[in-house]
Every structure is written in C-alpha cells, then in structure tokens.
Amino acid sequence: MKVNELILDLTGEDIQEIKKIIETLKLRDGDHPEIDRIKKEYDPYLHDITSKVKRPDKQVKKEDGQTAVEPVARIALAIQKLIVKRAASFLFGNPVKPFPIDSQLSDTGEIVFDSLKKILRSIKEQSFNKRLARELFKATEVAEMWYTFDAKETHTKYGFPSDLKIKSTIWSPLSGDLLYPIFDDTDDLVAFSREYEIKKGDEKEVYFETYTADEKVVWKKEKEGWVEVNRVDNPIGKIPVVYSRQDNPEWHDVQGLIDRMEKLFSNYADTIDYHASPTIFVNGEITGFAQKGESGKILEADENAKAQYLSWDQAPDAVKLEIETLVRFIYSLTQTPDISFESVKGIGNITGIALKLMFMDAHLKVEDKKEIFVEHLQRRYSLILAYIGTMNGKYKEEANNMEIDPEITPYMIDDQSTLMSNISTALGGKSFMSRKTAIETLGYVDDSEEEIRQINEEELGGMEV
Numbered sequence: 001m002k003v004n005e006l007i008l009d010l011t012g013e014d015i016q017e018i019k020k021i022i023e024t025l026k027l028r029d030g031d032h033p034e035i036d037r038i039k040k041e042y043d044p045y046l047h048d049i050t051s052k053v054k055r056p057d058k059q060v061k062k063e064d065g066q067t068a069v070e071p072v073a074r075i076a077l078a079i080q081k082l083i084v085k086r087a088a089s090f091l092f093g094n095p096v097k098p099f100p101i102d103s104q105l106s107d108t109g110e111i112v113f114d115s116l117k118k119i120l121r122s123i124k125e126q127s128f129n130k131r132l133a134r135e136l137f138k139a140t141e142v143a144e145m146w147y148t149f150d151a152k153e154t155h156t157k158y159g160f161p162s163d164l165k166i167k168s169t170i171w172s173p174l175s176g177d178l179l180y181p182i183f184d185d186t187d188d189l190v191a192f193s194r195e196y197e198i199k200k201g202d203e204k205e206v207y208f209e210t211y212t213a214d215e216k217v218v219w220k221k222e223k224e225g226w227v228e229v230n231r232v233d234n235p236i237g238k239i240p241v242v243y244s245r246q247d248n249p250e251w252h253d254v255q256g257l258i259d260r261m262e263k264l265f266s267n268y269a270d271t272i273d274y275h276a277s278p279t280i281f282v283n284g285e286i287t288g289f290a291q292k293g294e295s296g297k298i299l300e301a302d303e304n305a306k307a308q309y310l311s312w313d314q315a316p317d318a319v320k321l322e323i324e325t326l327v328r329f330i331y332s333l334t335q336t337p338d339i340s341f342e343s344v345k346g347i348g349n350i351t352g353i354a355l356k357l358m359f360m361d362a363h364l365k366v367e368d369k370k371e372i373f374v375e376h377l378q379r380r381y382s383l384i385l386a387y388i389g390t391m392n393g394k395y396k397e398e399a400n401n402m403e404i405d406p407e408i409t410p411y412m413i414d415d416q417s418t419l420m421s422n423i424s425t426a427l428g429g430k431s432f433m434s435r436k437t438a439i440e441t442l443g444y445v446d447d448s449e450e451e452i453r454q455i456n457e458e459e460l461g462g463m464e465v
Contacts, residue, residue, distance in 0.1 A: 096409075119387075385400070
C-alpha cells in the first residue's frame with residue numbers, strides 16, 4: 001500500500017468520502033499509548049497500594065466481641081515522577097546550543113541565524129524542552145506544532161520588521177490528544193493528524209485536523225458524521241509539526257520493583273503500628289489496674305501471677321536489606337543518580353573527575369536520548385527557518401539552504417577550581433585569560449568595563465577598599 005497516493009487528496013464532498021479519508025489518516029504504525037495505565041502508574045494516589053480492593057482493610061474483633069474495620073497502611077511512592085523529572089533535567093538542564101553546519105555564514109546568513117535564536121528565546125526554549133521531554137518520557141509520544149498569528153502591530157523582535165509572531169504548542173496523549181503520524185516508505189512524514197475534544201459547558205465537541213505540506217484541514221464530528229469546517233493553505237511548504245516517540249514510559253522496566261517496595265513499606269508500617277507500643281503479657285489473674293495519668297503505674301495481681309513485656313526479637317534486617325536492594329536496582333536500571341541529601345551529605349569535597357564518574361550513568365542515558373532529540377531539534381530548526389523565509393522573503397533562499405545542528409550538553413555541577421587549576425598547570429602557571437574575560441566569566445557584575453576602570457582607579461590611586 002502506497003501511503004502517499006492515499007492521503008495526498010484530502011477533498012471529500014459527502015460524509016462517506018470524508019469518513020474514508022479520516023479512516024485512512026488514522027492508519028498508524030503501532031497502537032496508541034496505554035494512557036489510563038500510564039496515568040495510574042505516574043500518579044502515586046492511583047497506585048495499586050492505595051486500592052481498598054487490592055489492599056483491603058482488616059477485620060478485627062473488639063473487646064465486646066463485635067467486629068470492626070481497622071485501616072491498613074497504604075504508602076505510595078512517587079518514584080515514577082522522580083525518574084521522569086531527573087531524566088529531563090539531566091538532558092536539558094543546560095541550554096541547547098544551535099550551530100550552523102557552515103561555519104562561514106554570509107551577512108544574510110548571520111541575520112537569519114540570529115533570527116532563529118531570537119525566536120527560540122521568545123518561546124523560552126529551555127523550559128519548553130524540559131516540558132517536551134517530560135511528556136515524551138511519560139506518554140511515550142509527543143508532538144510540537146508551530147504556527148504564526150497576527151501581532152496586531154509591526155515589530156522587530158526577530159531582527160526584521162514583521163506583522164506576525166511565531167509560537168509553538170505541545171501535544172500530548174496525556175492532555176487528550178490522539179496523534180496520528182503517517183510516514184512514507186523512506187520514513188518521511190507525509191501527513192500528521194490530531195483528534196481532540198473541546199468542552200463547551202456539559203457538551204463536548206470532537207475535532208480532527210490534518211496537516212500536510214500543502215494544507216491544513218479541520219473536520220468536526222456531528223451526529224451524522226464528520227463535516228469539514230476549515231481548510232487553509234500551508235505557507236511554508238512543510239508539515240509544521242515535529243513528532244517523536246519511544247517504546248515505553250521511562251519507569252517501565254522497574255514498575256514491578258516499585259510495586260514491591262510500596263508493599264514492603266506498607267506492611268512494615270502495619271507491623272510498627274502493632275508493635276511500637278509495649279504490650280504486657282500476664283500469666284495469672286489481674287485484680288486491678290492503675291488509674292489513668294497515675295505515675296509509677298502498676299498492675300495488681302494475685303500472688304501466683306506473672307507479668308512481662310513482649311519484645312520484638314525479630315529485627316527487620318531482612319526488610320531493610322530488600323528495600324535497599326530495590327532502591328539500588330530502581331536507580332541503576334533507569335540510569336537515575338541518587339542525589340538525595342542523605343546520599344551526598346558525607347561525600348565531602350570531590351574533584352571534577354569524581355563528579356563525572358558519579359553522573360556517568362545519567363550522562364550515558366543522555367547520549368541514548370540524543371538519538372531522539374537531535375533529530376527532533378533539527379526538524380524544529382528546519383521549521384523555524386522555513387517560517388523566517390516566509391515572513392521575510394529576502395531571507396528565503398538563505399533560510400532554505402541553512403542547516404543547523406543542536407549541541408546537547410548533559411547537566412553537570414561545575415568544578416571551576418579544578419578546571420582552572422588544570423589549565424594553569426598546563427600553561428606552566430602563566431595567565432590564560434584577560435582580566436575582562438575573568439570578570440565576565442565570574443558573572444558578579446553587569447558592566448565589566450566599569451569594574452576594570454574602578455579596579456585601576458583603586459590600584460593607581462591607592463584607595464582603600
């Protein structure tokens with residue numbers, strides 16, 4: 001089946017024709033993500049351990065012989081959230097740096113490249129990237145859609161006069177978006193569709209929209225079937241959507257371990273509840289009890305009675321060992337570093353090499369994720385350049401021919417003292433940067449020139465600091 005031939009024509013006059021078009025557009029490789037299961041695993045308040053069906057309360061007998069319900073401990077852990085947030089932070093904790101393949105740009109190329117950076121800055125790219133990564137790591141697929149809208153007045157925010165502004169939005173199955181990418185035999189995206197709902201009061205309106213290189217078409221679901229409500233040309237000649245996916249949620253391989261740990265913690269909490277308060281075992285007849293609040297409380301018993309505290313001789317070493325093992329496996333299998341306060345408070349002052357070794361697993365994970373996000377960001381840059389060429393015709397040729405790659409740097413705590421010491425040693429103790437560069441690198445002042453002037457004035461004039 002040649003996908004291209006089936007979807008290039010999106011025109012349909014009657015409901016049956018439109019139904020056939022939409023059925024074809026819904027053809028996709030693989031099923032949609034299991035969103036209900038993902039939401040249940042991601043939200044600790046929806047975990048199995050919190051279910052009164054899967055973990056029922058206990059039926060206990062009271063002193064009067066009646067049966068009562070005793071609530072059991074249900075401890076849910078938000079480990080899935082931690083795995084996702086930490087993975088996104090290590091991937092995009094540092095800003096992504098775009099750089100052109102051609103290092104020698106023309107004057108026009110420099111303007112186009114500067115415009116791209118300004119557009120990325122306008123959408124707050126670093127935060128945008130983190131949100132995008134979190135959605136992908138949770139929902140296993142995500143898309144970003146780029147569009148322009150009327151700016152109401154001419155502006156020069158992108159380095160040239162324009163009446164339009166450019167924005168991007170994230171589509172995720174967790175937000176109710178059903179995504180339908182269609183690729184051709186060479187894995188090029190030839191159509192992208194999204195089905196979504198809009199709530200209006202107590203009613204819901206269902207829409208299905210499709211983007212191709214030529215146009216955007218929107219259909220609305222009515223009682224009798226789908227009807228077309230909008231059709232506009234695509235000005236950039238490219239599908240304005242970037243789509244990425246991965247096989248499973250980030251915590252998929254350790255879900256069973258997390259369930260087990262929650263069960264252990266909950267069972268252990270129940271045990272503590274029963275044994276935390278001392279229990280007295282009496283052999284014989286008790287003749288009286290101490291009054292409430294009385295100091296030096298004693299039991300009154302006959303001469304043959306014996307009383308002793310019940311002690312918990314079985315230390316929970318096995319439980320502790322299993323929990324520690326589970327934690328270690330959860331972190332290692334998901335390549336998530338344990339950087340909690342308890343884990344790092346005793347490590348002292350470590351060097352840059354030691355820091356890199358501590359975070360090596362997380363950085364290797366970033367290298368794996370680059371397989372997805374380098375291509376994703378390249379596609380984003382291509383779309384932005386296409387919009388720049390459309391918004392300002394004299395830059396179109398330069399924008400269409402420009403190729404830009406992203407530089408993704410994993411997050412790492414800076415060890416400036418070790419770095420500077422190594423550079424100084426390599427240079428034989430000689431200076432390796434100017435005073436101005438040092439001041440700007442330190443970042444304590446806004447105006448390095450003024451700071452140098454004041455330093456010189458104080459040094460030459462003998463002023464006391």
